[in-house]
Amino acid sequence: MLKVKTADMKELFADAKNEIMDPYRRNSYFKKIKKFLEHLMCFLIIVGVSYVIVAPVIGMFVNSISSTKDAYDPMMFIFPKYPTLEKYSHVIMRMDYWKTIGRDLAYVAICTLIQLFVCSMVGYGFARFDFPFKKILFGCVVVMIVIPAHTIMLPLYITFRQFDPFGIFTKLTGEVVNLMGTPLPMVLLTVLGCGVRSGLYIYIFNQFFRGLPKEIEEAALVDGAGLWYTYFRIMLVNAMPSVITVTVFSVVWQFNDTFYANLFQIKDNIVISKKIATLASVIANQDKILEVPIQQLYIDAGIILIIVPIILIYVILQRRFIEGVERSGIVG
Numbered sequence: 001m002l003k004v005k006t007a008d009m010k011e012l013f014a015d016a017k018n019e020i021m022d023p024y025r026r027n028s029y030f031k032k033i034k035k036f037l038e039h040l041m042c043f044l045i046i047v048g049v050s051y052v053i054v055a056p057v058i059g060m061f062v063n064s065i066s067s068t069k070d071a072y073d074p075m076m077f078i079f080p081k082y083p084t085l086e087k088y089s090h091v092i093m094r095m096d097y098w099k100t101i102g103r104d105l106a107y108v109a110i111c112t113l114i115q116l117f118v119c120s121m122v123g124y125g126f127a128r129f130d131f132p133f134k135k136i137l138f139g140c141v142v143v144m145i146v147i148p149a150h151t152i153m154l155p156l157y158i159t160f161r162q163f164d165p166f167g168i169f170t171k172l173t174g175e176v177v178n179l180m181g182t183p184l185p186m187v188l189l190t191v192l193g194c195g196v197r198s199g200l201y202i203y204i205f206n207q208f209f210r211g212l213p214k215e216i217e218e219a220a221l222v223d224g225a226g227l228w229y230t231y232f233r234i235m236l237v238n239a240m241p242s243v244i245t246v247t248v249f250s251v252v253w254q255f256n257d258t259f260y261a262n263l264f265q266i267k268d269n270i271v272i273s274k275k276i277a278t279l280a281s282v283i284a285n286q287d288k289i290l291e292v293p294i295q296q297l298y299i300d301a302g303i304i305l306i307i308v309p310i311i312l313i314y315v316i317l318q319r320r321f322i323e324g325v326e327r328s329g330i331v332g
Helices: 002-064 086-095 097-128 134-146 149-161 165-173 184-191 198-211 215-222 227-238 240-256 259-263 273-287 292-327
Strands: none
Touching: 002 292, 086 097, 086 273, 086 292, 097 134, 097 184, 097 198, 097 227, 097 240, 097 292, 134 198, 149 184, 149 259, 198 240, 215 227, 227 240, 240 292, 259 273, 273 292
Protein backbone atom coordinates (compact mmCIF):
# COMPACT_ATOMS: atom_id res chain seq x y z
CA MET A 1 0.00 0.00 0.00
CA LEU A 2 2.85 2.34 0.87
CA LYS A 3 4.58 1.49 -2.36
CA VAL A 4 1.47 2.32 -4.34
CA LYS A 5 1.08 5.66 -2.62
CA THR A 6 4.77 6.47 -3.21
CA ALA A 7 4.41 5.73 -6.91
CA ASP A 8 1.32 7.90 -7.13
CA MET A 9 3.12 10.73 -5.39
CA LYS A 10 6.01 10.50 -7.86
CA GLU A 11 3.60 10.71 -10.77
CA LEU A 12 1.90 13.72 -9.22
CA PHE A 13 5.26 15.47 -8.70
CA ALA A 14 6.29 14.65 -12.26
CA ASP A 15 3.04 16.03 -13.66
CA ALA A 16 3.38 19.18 -11.56
CA LYS A 17 6.97 19.61 -12.70
CA ASN A 18 5.97 19.27 -16.36
CA GLU A 19 3.19 21.83 -15.89
CA ILE A 20 5.67 24.27 -14.34
CA MET A 21 8.37 23.67 -16.98
CA ASP A 22 6.04 23.84 -20.00
CA PRO A 23 5.90 27.69 -20.11
CA TYR A 24 9.70 27.84 -19.90
CA ARG A 25 10.05 25.30 -22.68
CA ARG A 26 7.53 27.21 -24.73
CA ASN A 27 9.43 30.45 -24.21
CA SER A 28 12.71 28.77 -25.06
CA TYR A 29 11.15 27.34 -28.23
CA PHE A 30 9.77 30.72 -29.28
CA LYS A 31 13.14 32.36 -28.56
CA LYS A 32 14.88 29.86 -30.84
CA ILE A 33 12.34 30.52 -33.60
CA LYS A 34 12.75 34.30 -33.18
CA LYS A 35 16.54 34.04 -33.27
CA PHE A 36 16.38 31.87 -36.38
CA LEU A 37 14.06 34.33 -38.14
CA GLU A 38 16.32 37.25 -37.21
CA HIS A 39 19.37 35.45 -38.62
CA LEU A 40 17.43 34.51 -41.74
CA MET A 41 16.32 38.10 -42.27
CA CYS A 42 19.88 39.40 -41.81
CA PHE A 43 21.14 36.78 -44.26
CA LEU A 44 18.55 37.73 -46.87
CA ILE A 45 19.31 41.45 -46.50
CA ILE A 46 23.07 40.87 -46.80
CA VAL A 47 22.58 38.63 -49.85
CA GLY A 48 20.25 41.19 -51.45
CA VAL A 49 22.57 44.14 -50.88
CA SER A 50 25.60 42.10 -52.00
CA TYR A 51 23.79 41.11 -55.17
CA VAL A 52 22.91 44.72 -55.99
CA ILE A 53 26.56 45.75 -55.53
CA VAL A 54 28.40 42.73 -56.92
CA ALA A 55 26.10 41.71 -59.79
CA PRO A 56 27.05 44.64 -62.10
CA VAL A 57 30.76 43.97 -61.49
CA ILE A 58 30.31 40.27 -62.29
CA GLY A 59 28.37 41.22 -65.40
CA MET A 60 31.14 43.56 -66.57
CA PHE A 61 33.78 40.89 -65.95
CA VAL A 62 31.81 38.31 -67.93
CA ASN A 63 31.41 40.79 -70.80
CA SER A 64 35.12 41.63 -70.70
CA ILE A 65 36.12 38.01 -71.33
CA SER A 66 33.41 37.39 -73.95
CA SER A 67 34.26 37.03 -77.61
CA THR A 68 32.50 38.69 -80.53
CA LYS A 69 30.47 35.53 -81.12
CA ASP A 70 29.24 35.61 -77.51
CA ALA A 71 28.09 39.23 -77.90
CA TYR A 72 25.64 38.22 -80.64
CA ASP A 73 24.71 34.82 -79.21
CA PRO A 74 21.22 34.99 -77.61
CA MET A 75 21.83 31.66 -75.86
CA MET A 76 24.84 32.96 -73.91
CA PHE A 77 23.97 33.43 -70.24
CA ILE A 78 26.40 34.20 -67.38
CA PHE A 79 29.31 32.15 -68.79
CA PRO A 80 30.66 32.92 -72.27
CA LYS A 81 31.03 30.01 -74.67
CA TYR A 82 34.27 31.32 -76.17
CA PRO A 83 36.12 33.17 -73.37
CA THR A 84 39.09 35.28 -74.37
CA LEU A 85 41.47 37.87 -72.88
CA GLU A 86 41.91 39.66 -76.19
CA LYS A 87 39.82 42.62 -75.01
CA TYR A 88 42.17 43.22 -72.07
CA SER A 89 45.33 43.21 -74.16
CA HIS A 90 43.74 45.55 -76.68
CA VAL A 91 42.45 47.98 -74.05
CA ILE A 92 45.84 48.01 -72.28
CA MET A 93 47.43 49.08 -75.54
CA ARG A 94 44.81 51.73 -76.44
CA MET A 95 44.73 53.25 -72.94
CA ASP A 96 48.51 53.10 -72.52
CA TYR A 97 47.48 51.45 -69.29
CA TRP A 98 50.73 50.87 -67.39
CA LYS A 99 52.16 54.36 -67.86
CA THR A 100 48.82 56.06 -67.21
CA ILE A 101 48.05 54.01 -64.10
CA GLY A 102 51.56 54.74 -62.79
CA ARG A 103 51.09 58.51 -63.22
CA ASP A 104 47.59 58.35 -61.73
CA LEU A 105 48.73 56.41 -58.66
CA ALA A 106 51.61 58.84 -58.13
CA TYR A 107 49.18 61.78 -58.37
CA VAL A 108 46.76 60.09 -55.96
CA ALA A 109 49.57 59.22 -53.53
CA ILE A 110 50.78 62.85 -53.43
CA CYS A 111 47.27 64.20 -52.78
CA THR A 112 46.61 61.52 -50.15
CA LEU A 113 49.82 62.23 -48.23
CA ILE A 114 49.11 65.96 -48.27
CA GLN A 115 45.54 65.36 -47.06
CA LEU A 116 46.75 63.13 -44.22
CA PHE A 117 49.25 65.75 -43.09
CA VAL A 118 46.98 68.80 -43.40
CA CYS A 119 43.67 67.31 -42.25
CA SER A 120 45.20 65.53 -39.25
CA MET A 121 46.86 68.76 -38.09
CA VAL A 122 43.67 70.78 -38.54
CA GLY A 123 41.60 68.13 -36.75
CA TYR A 124 44.11 68.02 -33.90
CA GLY A 125 44.05 71.80 -33.61
CA PHE A 126 40.26 71.87 -33.36
CA ALA A 127 40.26 69.07 -30.80
CA ARG A 128 42.97 70.35 -28.46
CA PHE A 129 43.41 74.12 -28.76
CA ASP A 130 41.21 77.12 -28.04
CA PHE A 131 41.54 80.08 -30.39
CA PRO A 132 39.38 82.96 -31.64
CA PHE A 133 36.49 82.09 -33.97
CA LYS A 134 37.03 78.38 -33.35
CA LYS A 135 33.33 77.51 -33.56
CA ILE A 136 32.84 79.61 -36.70
CA LEU A 137 35.78 77.98 -38.43
CA PHE A 138 34.62 74.50 -37.46
CA GLY A 139 31.22 75.47 -38.84
CA CYS A 140 32.98 76.20 -42.13
CA VAL A 141 34.40 72.67 -42.02
CA VAL A 142 30.88 71.28 -41.62
CA VAL A 143 29.73 73.47 -44.51
CA MET A 144 32.49 71.91 -46.66
CA ILE A 145 30.92 68.53 -45.98
CA VAL A 146 27.32 69.59 -46.61
CA ILE A 147 27.55 71.90 -49.63
CA PRO A 148 28.21 70.08 -52.93
CA ALA A 149 31.26 71.09 -54.92
CA HIS A 150 29.11 71.90 -57.97
CA THR A 151 27.90 75.08 -56.29
CA ILE A 152 31.42 76.59 -56.30
CA MET A 153 32.70 75.15 -59.56
CA LEU A 154 32.56 78.50 -61.41
CA PRO A 155 34.63 80.45 -58.81
CA LEU A 156 37.13 77.57 -58.72
CA TYR A 157 37.46 77.56 -62.49
CA ILE A 158 37.95 81.32 -62.69
CA THR A 159 40.44 81.31 -59.82
CA PHE A 160 42.77 78.79 -61.42
CA ARG A 161 42.11 79.88 -65.01
CA GLN A 162 43.38 83.35 -64.04
CA PHE A 163 45.61 82.45 -61.12
CA ASP A 164 47.07 85.59 -59.61
CA PRO A 165 47.04 85.59 -55.76
CA PHE A 166 47.39 89.14 -54.41
CA GLY A 167 48.42 90.31 -57.89
CA ILE A 168 51.92 88.81 -57.49
CA PHE A 169 52.19 87.32 -61.00
CA THR A 170 50.84 90.47 -62.63
CA LYS A 171 53.52 92.56 -60.94
CA LEU A 172 56.31 90.10 -61.74
CA THR A 173 55.45 88.96 -65.26
CA GLY A 174 52.69 91.34 -66.34
CA GLU A 175 50.11 88.57 -66.85
CA VAL A 176 48.13 85.99 -64.91
CA VAL A 177 48.99 82.28 -64.86
CA ASN A 178 46.73 79.63 -66.35
CA LEU A 179 46.89 76.40 -64.29
CA MET A 180 44.30 74.56 -66.38
CA GLY A 181 45.46 71.24 -67.82
CA THR A 182 47.75 70.49 -64.87
CA PRO A 183 47.19 68.79 -61.47
CA LEU A 184 48.43 71.93 -59.67
CA PRO A 185 44.91 73.23 -58.84
CA MET A 186 44.11 70.01 -57.01
CA VAL A 187 47.45 70.03 -55.20
CA LEU A 188 46.94 73.64 -54.09
CA LEU A 189 43.40 72.94 -52.89
CA THR A 190 44.65 69.92 -50.96
CA VAL A 191 47.47 71.90 -49.34
CA LEU A 192 44.94 74.52 -48.21
CA GLY A 193 42.66 71.85 -46.71
CA CYS A 194 39.99 72.19 -49.40
CA GLY A 195 40.67 69.04 -51.43
CA VAL A 196 38.31 66.20 -52.24
CA ARG A 197 36.29 65.43 -49.05
CA SER A 198 38.85 67.26 -46.88
CA GLY A 199 36.06 68.54 -44.63
CA LEU A 200 35.04 64.97 -43.81
CA TYR A 201 38.64 63.96 -43.04
CA ILE A 202 39.09 66.94 -40.69
CA TYR A 203 35.89 65.94 -38.90
CA ILE A 204 37.09 62.32 -38.56
CA PHE A 205 40.44 63.37 -37.07
CA ASN A 206 38.77 65.91 -34.80
CA GLN A 207 36.38 63.32 -33.39
CA PHE A 208 39.15 60.78 -32.85
CA PHE A 209 41.56 63.19 -31.14
CA ARG A 210 38.76 64.39 -28.86
CA GLY A 211 38.34 60.79 -27.71
CA LEU A 212 42.00 60.40 -26.71
CA PRO A 213 42.81 61.22 -23.06
CA LYS A 214 44.68 64.47 -22.48
CA GLU A 215 46.89 62.70 -19.93
CA ILE A 216 48.91 61.27 -22.84
CA GLU A 217 50.02 64.74 -23.92
CA GLU A 218 50.52 65.92 -20.36
CA ALA A 219 52.81 62.97 -19.64
CA ALA A 220 54.79 63.69 -22.82
CA LEU A 221 55.18 67.36 -21.89
CA VAL A 222 56.36 66.39 -18.39
CA ASP A 223 58.98 64.13 -19.99
CA GLY A 224 60.27 67.10 -22.00
CA ALA A 225 58.64 66.39 -25.37
CA GLY A 226 57.80 69.43 -27.46
CA LEU A 227 54.52 70.12 -29.23
CA TRP A 228 55.60 68.78 -32.63
CA TYR A 229 57.29 65.70 -31.16
CA THR A 230 54.16 64.95 -29.12
CA TYR A 231 51.97 65.31 -32.18
CA PHE A 232 54.00 63.27 -34.67
CA ARG A 233 55.46 60.59 -32.38
CA ILE A 234 52.60 60.09 -29.90
CA MET A 235 49.24 61.50 -30.98
CA LEU A 236 49.47 60.61 -34.66
CA VAL A 237 50.65 57.09 -33.79
CA ASN A 238 47.65 56.63 -31.49
CA ALA A 239 45.40 57.95 -34.27
CA MET A 240 46.52 55.21 -36.69
CA PRO A 241 42.96 53.78 -37.08
CA SER A 242 41.79 57.18 -38.33
CA VAL A 243 44.87 57.48 -40.54
CA ILE A 244 44.07 54.15 -42.21
CA THR A 245 40.41 55.11 -42.66
CA VAL A 246 41.24 58.47 -44.21
CA THR A 247 43.91 56.88 -46.40
CA VAL A 248 41.48 54.40 -47.92
CA PHE A 249 38.77 57.03 -48.41
CA SER A 250 41.20 59.52 -49.91
CA VAL A 251 42.77 57.02 -52.31
CA VAL A 252 39.38 55.77 -53.53
CA TRP A 253 37.83 59.21 -53.97
CA GLN A 254 40.91 60.74 -55.56
CA PHE A 255 41.31 57.78 -57.90
CA ASN A 256 37.66 57.83 -58.98
CA ASP A 257 37.34 61.61 -59.20
CA THR A 258 36.21 62.94 -62.56
CA PHE A 259 34.50 66.16 -61.42
CA TYR A 260 37.66 68.08 -60.51
CA ALA A 261 39.63 66.36 -63.28
CA ASN A 262 37.17 67.66 -65.87
CA LEU A 263 36.76 71.04 -64.18
CA PHE A 264 40.51 71.72 -64.18
CA GLN A 265 40.99 69.93 -67.53
CA ILE A 266 43.65 67.62 -66.13
CA LYS A 267 45.11 65.57 -68.98
CA ASP A 268 43.81 62.05 -69.43
CA ASN A 269 47.36 60.64 -69.39
CA ILE A 270 47.39 61.54 -65.67
CA VAL A 271 43.82 60.66 -64.66
CA ILE A 272 43.01 57.22 -66.06
CA SER A 273 39.29 57.46 -65.25
CA LYS A 274 38.96 60.11 -67.99
CA LYS A 275 40.16 57.63 -70.61
CA ILE A 276 37.09 55.45 -70.12
CA ALA A 277 34.90 58.30 -71.41
CA THR A 278 36.84 58.40 -74.70
CA LEU A 279 37.61 54.67 -75.02
CA ALA A 280 34.57 53.97 -77.24
CA SER A 281 35.55 56.71 -79.71
CA VAL A 282 39.18 55.52 -79.73
CA ILE A 283 38.06 51.97 -80.51
CA ALA A 284 35.72 53.25 -83.22
CA ASN A 285 38.26 55.56 -84.90
CA GLN A 286 41.45 53.53 -84.65
CA ASP A 287 40.11 49.97 -84.85
CA LYS A 288 37.01 50.69 -86.98
CA ILE A 289 34.79 48.80 -84.55
CA LEU A 290 31.45 50.56 -84.92
CA GLU A 291 29.09 47.99 -83.37
CA VAL A 292 27.93 49.28 -79.99
CA PRO A 293 27.69 45.80 -78.34
CA ILE A 294 31.32 45.08 -79.30
CA GLN A 295 32.46 48.49 -78.08
CA GLN A 296 30.77 47.77 -74.75
CA LEU A 297 32.94 44.66 -74.30
CA TYR A 298 36.07 46.81 -74.57
CA ILE A 299 34.65 49.44 -72.20
CA ASP A 300 33.85 46.75 -69.61
CA ALA A 301 37.40 45.44 -69.87
CA GLY A 302 38.73 48.96 -69.28
CA ILE A 303 36.48 49.45 -66.25
CA ILE A 304 37.68 46.16 -64.72
CA LEU A 305 41.30 47.25 -65.22
CA ILE A 306 40.57 50.49 -63.37
CA ILE A 307 38.77 48.71 -60.52
CA VAL A 308 41.59 46.21 -59.87
CA PRO A 309 44.03 48.63 -58.11
CA ILE A 310 41.31 49.85 -55.73
CA ILE A 311 40.31 46.27 -54.88
CA LEU A 312 43.93 45.37 -54.16
CA ILE A 313 44.35 48.40 -51.88
CA TYR A 314 41.18 47.52 -49.99
CA VAL A 315 42.18 43.84 -49.62
CA ILE A 316 45.56 44.86 -48.20
CA LEU A 317 44.11 47.39 -45.74
CA GLN A 318 40.75 45.68 -45.09
CA ARG A 319 41.35 44.63 -41.48
CA ARG A 320 42.82 47.94 -40.35
CA PHE A 321 40.20 49.86 -42.33
CA ILE A 322 37.31 48.13 -40.52
CA GLU A 323 38.98 48.73 -37.15
CA GLY A 324 39.46 52.38 -38.10
CA VAL A 325 35.80 52.82 -39.06
CA GLU A 326 34.74 51.32 -35.71
CA ARG A 327 37.09 53.51 -33.66
CA SER A 328 37.04 56.75 -35.65
CA GLY A 329 34.54 59.58 -35.46
CA ILE A 330 32.48 58.46 -38.45
CA VAL A 331 29.81 57.04 -36.16
CA GLY A 332 30.49 59.44 -33.30
